[in-house]
Amino acid sequence: MTHFLSSHRPGFTIALIFTITLASMFIFLNGPAEGLPDLQLSASQISLEDGSVYIDEMVVINVTLINIGSDDLYNVSVGVYDDDPLDGGKLLCPEKRVDVGHYNFTMVNFTFKAKDEHRKVRTLWIAADVENEVNELNENNNIGTVPLRVMLKETIGFVLTVVGRGILLTFSSLSILALVVYAVGYVINRFFAEKEKEGDENEDEDEGSGPELQMSPVDDNKEREEIAAASAAVTAYRRGV
Amino acid sequence: MVSDIFNTGLTELDLLTLIMFAIGLLLIVLAIVKKWEPYELLPLGMGIVLTNFPLTAMFVDVVEGFGQPGILYILYNYGILWTLLPVLIFIGLGAMVDFGPLLADPKLIILGFAAQVGIFFAFIGSILLGFTTGQAASIAIIGGADGPTTIFLTSRLAPEILGICAVAAYTYIGMIPFINPPVAKLLTSRKERLIRMKTNRIVHRYERILFPIITSFVVILLIPQAGTIIGCFMFGNLIRESGVVPRLSKAAQNELTNLVTMFLCFAVGASLNAEVIMELGPFRVLGVFALGIFSVAGGAAVGVLIAKFMNLFLKTKINPLIGAAGVSAVPAAARTAQAMAMEEDPNNHILMYAMAPNVAGVIGSAAVAGVFLGMLF
Numbered sequence A: 001m002t003h004f005l006s007s008h009r010p011g012f013t014i015a016l017i018f019t020i021t022l023a024s025m026f027i028f029l030n031g032p033a034e035g036l037p038d039l040q041l042s043a044s045q046i047s048l049e050d051g052s053v054y055i056d057e058m059v060v061i062n063v064t065l066i067n068i069g070s071d072d073l074y075n076v077s078v079g080v081y082d083d084d085p086l087d088g089g090k091l092l093c094p095e096k097r098v099d100v101g102h103y104n105f106t107m108v109n110f111t112f113k114a115k116d117e118h119r120k121v122r123t124l125w126i127a128a129d130v131e132n133e134v135n136e137l138n139e140n141n142n143i144g145t146v147p148l149r150v151m152l153k154e155t156i157g158f159v160l161t162v163v164g165r166g167i168l169l170t171f172s173s174l175s176i177l178a179l180v181v182y183a184v185g186y187v188i189n190r191f192f193a194e195k196e197k198e199g200d201e202n203e204d205e206d207e208g209s210g211p212e213l214q215m216s217p218v219d220d221n222k223e224r225e226e227i228a229a230a231s232a233a234v235t236a237y238r239r240g241v
Numbered sequence B: 001m002v003s004d005i006f007n008t009g010l011t012e013l014d015l016l017t018l019i020m021f022a023i024g025l026l027l028i029v030l031a032i033v034k035k036w037e038p039y040e041l042l043p044l045g046m047g048i049v050l051t052n053f054p055l056t057a058m059f060v061d062v063v064e065g066f067g068q069p070g071i072l073y074i075l076y077n078y079g080i081l082w083t084l085l086p087v088l089i090f091i092g093l094g095a096m097v098d099f100g101p102l103l104a105d106p107k108l109i110i111l112g113f114a115a116q117v118g119i120f121f122a123f124i125g126s127i128l129l130g131f132t133t134g135q136a137a138s139i140a141i142i143g144g145a146d147g148p149t150t151i152f153l154t155s156r157l158a159p160e161i162l163g164i165c166a167v168a169a170y171t172y173i174g175m176i177p178f179i180n181p182p183v184a185k186l187l188t189s190r191k192e193r194l195i196r197m198k199t200n201r202i203v204h205r206y207e208r209i210l211f212p213i214i215t216s217f218v219v220i221l222l223i224p225q226a227g228t229i230i231g232c233f234m235f236g237n238l239i240r241e242s243g244v245v246p247r248l249s250k251a252a253q254n255e256l257t258n259l260v261t262m263f264l265c266f267a268v269g270a271s272l273n274a275e276v277i278m279e280l281g282p283f284r285v286l287g288v289f290a291l292g293i294f295s296v297a298g299g300a301a302v303g304v305l306i307a308k309f310m311n312l313f314l315k316t317k318i319n320p321l322i323g324a325a326g327v328s329a330v331p332a333a334a335r336t337a338q339a340m341a342m343e344e345d346p347n348n349h350i351l352m353y354a355m356a357p358n359v360a361g362v363i364g365s366a367a368v369a370g371v372f373l374g375m376l377f
Helices: A002-008 A010-030 A156-209 A217-238 B015-034 B038-051 B071-081 B085-096 B100-104 B106-114 B117-128 B133-144 B147-157 B159-174 B176-187 B205-222 B224-242 B246-270 B274-280 B282-311 B320-326 B332-344 B351-376
Strands: A046-048 A052-054 A058-067 A073-081 A096-100 A104-113 A120-128 A143-151
Touching: A046 A143, A058 A073, A058 A096, A058 A120, A058 A143, A073 A104, A096 A104, A156 B100, A156 B106, A156 B117, A156 B133, A156 B205, A156 B351, B015 B038, B015 B159, B015 B274, B038 B071, B038 B159, B038 B246, B071 B085, B071 B147, B071 B159, B071 B246, B085 B147, B085 B224, B085 B246, B100 B106, B100 B205, B100 B351, B106 B282, B106 B320, B106 B351, B117 B133, B117 B282, B117 B351, B133 B147, B133 B159, B133 B282, B133 B351, B147 B159, B147 B224, B147 B246, B147 B351, B159 B176, B159 B246, B159 B274, B159 B282, B176 B282, B176 B320, B176 B332, B205 B224, B205 B351, B224 B246, B224 B351, B274 B282, B282 B320, B320 B332, B320 B351, B332 B351
Parallel strands: A052 A143
Antiparallel strands: A046 A058, A058 A104, A073 A096, A073 A120, A120 A143
């Protein structure tokens, strides 16, 4: 190994020695963080036994709390909230208090009944030490979230409500769309039809005013041919050719 | 000794994996030989094959020892579960769709709605068979015959059956020429199939430009949850009809749609691994396919029946075959209606008229997806 480093990769060896020296100096001068705990909680440490539950079923949340600090944690509060606890979120079940040894972890679980007000997809917020009772190395790693879906049971009434409301909403929205499209199309076509009519009338008046505006027989024939070709193309297009 | 340091996949093969290989290869064969929706079924089939190779960890969230997710999982997670790819598809679809025939005869929008009623029948059927509401809605939306809408809705409501629903949707879109004709023939007389429709009026350019804007306002205000799909769909159409961004229009119709479709179907296929099928069970998988075809056929049937019903009140009759085109498989459903009409009378061209309910069906199925999302998500 020594032979390899010294003979084949002198640049690499120098860089390695430099890095090791620098890292050693850093640790020596700063030393490991001492005396403070650090509770870590993030989304990856939270799991639901079932991510989709029906109303009135129990929601079970398992949380793993890790203390990455060098001091023990005692009596830390942990709770489940319906929104960000720092922004008015309310507790969904009673808080729990836990102890976590230094460089150690503790598992805690919460259960609460899913209610109608929780229906659809909700984000649950799990937070530790919200009141900031414990002095930690890092106070910004104590909150994690997990999505929960609360569904209505497939009762006959519920299914019929979905079907009935679905048909009504789809029908009404598309009918209104058809009416609006019809009305807008009518107005636009009328507007341009009148403009064309005015244009034709002006043309008739201009035709009578002087012979210089009249088309030559050659131009007239050419225009007729072009119109005939365009009509044929439109007909072919309409016929899906 | 060698087996300790180098594992082959051969020892890990089991019956279910082989069945999944067969399904993937079948889709590839259907795409290449039968040319059934090849742009979708080819990547879908290859995705299924690749994800089922043992020991590759391509569809694993975090690979043990490496701490990195597999490439297929990355595509699935960020493309499908974040609903990015299905939504992007709608921009391309919007750029491809010509609403001209619909604008020429707006009452045909109703047929686009009617064909969605089959979705609600399939929804009830799925509930009765024991699926959850989310799964039932995802299975039922297959009847809209719109792949991206099915993927969009299922990824939100029932991601566990996403792969199955997508395969069923694209398979049935490919089978529209076989599903619609017997349904339409059963419900119409020869006399009705011979009806010739009146020539449509010319649609002004301003109507075409205003349509996506008006539709966005009407549909999204009434069904906010359909906003994502309708918004992107109409944005794509505005790109097309505005006429001022031809390069964007071309790119959305071709490059964007092709690339997104490839990644979308590849990722959906990758989600269909043996473990997922094991969890669902063979009866549920078959149930999804059975209810899916029921939903598509039901949609076509209601479309035809509503067209017949409209004829009771209309002076100028419409050919009820175009009602079956309300299932939104664009343009397969319209072409099928055209083929049926020409079977009876070779000079009866109803393609342009059938395109109206066909494109209205895309709006209709997106609206129904929004309704389901609003009530169930």
